[in-house]
Amino acid sequence: MTTISAPKTRSPIGRTFSRNPFLLSLILLIIMIVINRALQDNMLEIGPLNGTLRTMMPAIFLAIGQTFVVIAGGVDLSVGSILSMTNAILAVMITQEATADQALVAILVALAAGLGAGALNGFGVTVLRLQPIVTTYATSFIFAGIALRILPEPGGRLPRDLTSFYRNPLQLSESFAIPLSLILITLLVIFWLVLSRTRFKQFLFATGGNADAAYTTGVRVSRVKFTTYLLSALFATLGALALTLGTGTGNPRAGELMTLPSVVAVVLGGTRLAGGQGNIIGSIIGVLILGLIGNIISFGDLDSWVRPLVDALIIIAALAIPGVIGLVRRLNQ
Amino acid sequence: MRKKLLLAAAAAATLAAFSFGTLSAQDEQVFTVGISNSFVGSEWRTQMIQEIENVAAELSDDPELGVDIELVIESEDTDAAGQEQQIQNLVNRGVDAIIVNPGDAEALRLSLEDAAAAGVVVISVDQEIDGEGVVNVVIDQAEWARISARWLAEKLGGEGDIVLIEGFVGHPANTARMTGVEEVLAEYPGINVVGRESGMWDQATGQQVMSDFLASIPNIDGVWTQDGMASGVLQAIVTAAPEEFPLVTGEARASYVRLWESVLADNPDFTGIGVVNPPGIGASGLRVAVNLLLGNTIDEEQLAGPYGNTLYVPIPWVLLSEDFNYVNMDGEESLLPANFDEVLEEVAELPDSYTLDGILTAEEAAAYFVPAS
Incomplete structure (x- = not known):
């Protein structure tokens, strides 16, 4: 006689964690904040906090865009190049003498160029049916080339009013200021919570989870995938806007090193690389974790070469956690 | 630390x-x-x-x-x-x-x-x-480049075909240096630039670019290149072993000083310049x-x-095996002394990567x- 143990009823806490994998990342983030705060007394003061968050904003935008593509089962290796390209457009068009109207036109042109880039990716993946990794790797060179064509060497200078507004904390009253980036992050979280209530989110998850099954149940898989590349490019352009306002200038290679970290942040945030599951809140947390690692290494007086090592260990851990949880579950049964 | x-x-x-x-x-x-x-x-x-x-x-x-x-x-x-x-x-x-x-x-x-x-x-x-x-x-990066460009032009007697191997195109230091080179060369109408390519400030790339030039352009009289690539460039010339060595602007690094010495064994007339950056x-x-x-x-x-x-x-000093009377853009003269033998001795104990x-x-x-x- 064998007894088959009934499947374990998971505790409510266990269920919460498996439904929201980003909660694990949130715990990691809180640990990071505690360590960083212990090493850096003024970490949470308005000035330092504002500066830290501001430098992370471009990466946050990139990671959010990447999340949509990854959830739908793809990957976008051109986000860094799209950021370079639109950063170049903004830096060339918004000159020091630019009026508000001219700045607005520049932003619209950058958005159009960004969306065009996203459409090209979407076309390659959904119409030509090419592998996302190959398509976006190839197009990344096109966009990087266009960036160099528009702005051959780093340069351009934005009006100081514009950069000062973006760089400094938002003064809400005489005595109270808040980092502008904190407001932006809050808006992005609200955007996701609203999106979560729409059918697009269901289609998105269905496409990434099982595209064939989704197709047979009436989800327009190609259209959903196409949209994710548009969204990815849109957010890359917003990232470029954040970078341009933050540095006040353009660099045709600005995004060169930013693509892979965007994927890493997505994974760190609990989004499944195979698709079908994920969350942009997690990706924001992922970027914050990666950024704080740098601060901790700096304030902990560790040698800078430790950083890639720590980054790598955290990525492996993040990739391994779901597997380990599954393994423990199987062993328990 | x-x-x-x-x-x-x-x-x-x-x-x-x-x-x-x-x-x-x-x-x-x-x-x-x-x-x-x-x-x-x-x-x-x-x-x-x-x-x-x-x-x-x-x-x-x-x-x-x-x-x-x-x-x-x-x-x-x-x-x-x-x-x-x-x-x-x-x-x-x-x-x-x-x-x-x-x-x-x-x-x-x-x-x-x-x-x-x-x-x-x-x-x-x-x-x-x-x-x-x-x-x-x-x-002053432009002046840094002018010294070796002037040396090359004078050594060639103001006549000949030369190639330029530059660093990262678009990098401010490279832009300043190439502007300096162009200013000097403008004074020597007899010198023709027959090739210009980026060696990416990398020895291996510099070597590749020079090999390609030697294969495709006959009778190169001179090469103007920068630090980070000159050892590769000279290596390419040694490997190709043309009948007449082109004049090469070198680099102020221990590796180059040693390479220079080894070239002297077969070509006692070989000379060069290394401006210290x-x-x-x-x-x-x-x-x-x-x-x-x-x-x-x-x-x-x-x-x-x-x-x-x-x-x-100020540019601290210049590596030379023969005295060079340098004239800057304002016509001011300064005598840069030969010091190759002393430098060779000084770098004997130092690693190849050491920059003078x-x-x-x-x-x-x-x-x-x-x-x-």
Whole structure:
């Protein structure tokens, strides 16, 4: 006689964690904040906090865009190049003498160029049916080339009013200021919570989870995938806007090193690389974790070469956690 | 590093206690100096940081000066955003001064201006930044390039076909250098540039580019190239072994000095030039920073450059096997002496990657400041 143990009823806490994998990342983030705060007394003061968050904003935008593509089962290796390209457009068009109207036109042109880039990716993946990794790797060179064509060497200078507004904390009253980036992050979280209530989110998850099954149940898989590349490019352009306002200038290679970290942040945030599951809140947390690692290494007086090592260990851990949880579950049964 | 600093401080304290001066260890002013470097894949940058450490220890050891310099080094391969974070971390730590070798001078401008406005002494070395409150300590890259370009043109007697192998196209230092080369060559209508290509400041790429030139262009009389590539270029020529060696502008590195010597075995007439682009510029920057931290005022007349905030450090010296009478763009002559044999001896113990160097002395640094009355 064998007894088959009934499947374990998971505790409510266990269920919460498996439904929201980003909660694990949130715990990691809180640990990071505690360590960083212990090493850096003024970490949470308005000035330092504002500066830290501001430098992370471009990466946050990139990671959010990447999340949509990854959830739908793809990957976008051109986000860094799209950021370079639109950063170049903004830096060339918004000159020091630019009026508000001219700045607005520049932003619209950058958005159009960004969306065009996203459409090209979407076309390659959904119409030509090419592998996302190959398509976006190839197009990344096109966009990087266009960036160099528009702005051959780093340069351009934005009006100081514009950069000062973006760089400094938002003064809400005489005595109270808040980092502008904190407001932006809050808006992005609200955007996701609203999106979560729409059918697009269901289609998105269905496409990434099982595209064939989704197709047979009436989800327009190609259209959903196409949209994710548009969204990815849109957010890359917003990232470029954040970078341009933050540095006040353009660099045709600005995004060169930013693509892979965007994927890493997505994974760190609990989004499944195979698709079908994920969350942009997690990706924001992922970027914050990666950024704080740098601060901790700096304030902990560790040698800078430790950083890639720590980054790598955290990525492996993040990739391994779901597997380990599954393994423990199987062993328990 | 940390240990070395403590030792340096202890040594300085001991010396101070025994010296006739009135300073005791308690009177020492402690200055924290942050270093921000965004590129580690180069021996030049490694040497730059080592020289800063050496000079920091030397200054801390000097009982007369009564300072103790503590370094905080932020050095990693990173982009503009990463270097901005380095700078912010240094400011948030409360450093007294920052010495930065900027990866993207324009993208760091606003953050460095903020740092300067917060009372931090900000020195940019190796590259000029148009930032309020920032002081640039650099060599004149255009003049650096003019010296070897003039040497090449004169050696060729103003006649011949030459190729140019440049660094990163679009990099400010490369742009300045190539402008300098073009200015000099404009005075020699008999010299034709028959090829121009980027060697990416990389020995292997430089070697490849030169091999391609040798294969495709007959009778190259001269090559103008820069440091970081010249050893590769010369290696390509040695490998191709043309009947007549073209004249090559070299580089002021230990590896090149040795390669030059080995070429002499088969070609006793071979000669070259290596203009020193000193990694010690970082340490020179530190000397300027310490003067500012001690409250000295820069002599306004010494400030120059496109943004009016640059202290140009003279090019320390030039590696030559024959005397060269250099004439600059203003027609001023200076005799650069032959020194190849001495340099060959000096670098015998040093690694291939060592760059021939020069650092401002304390007196030379003080000369940029208004004399204390």
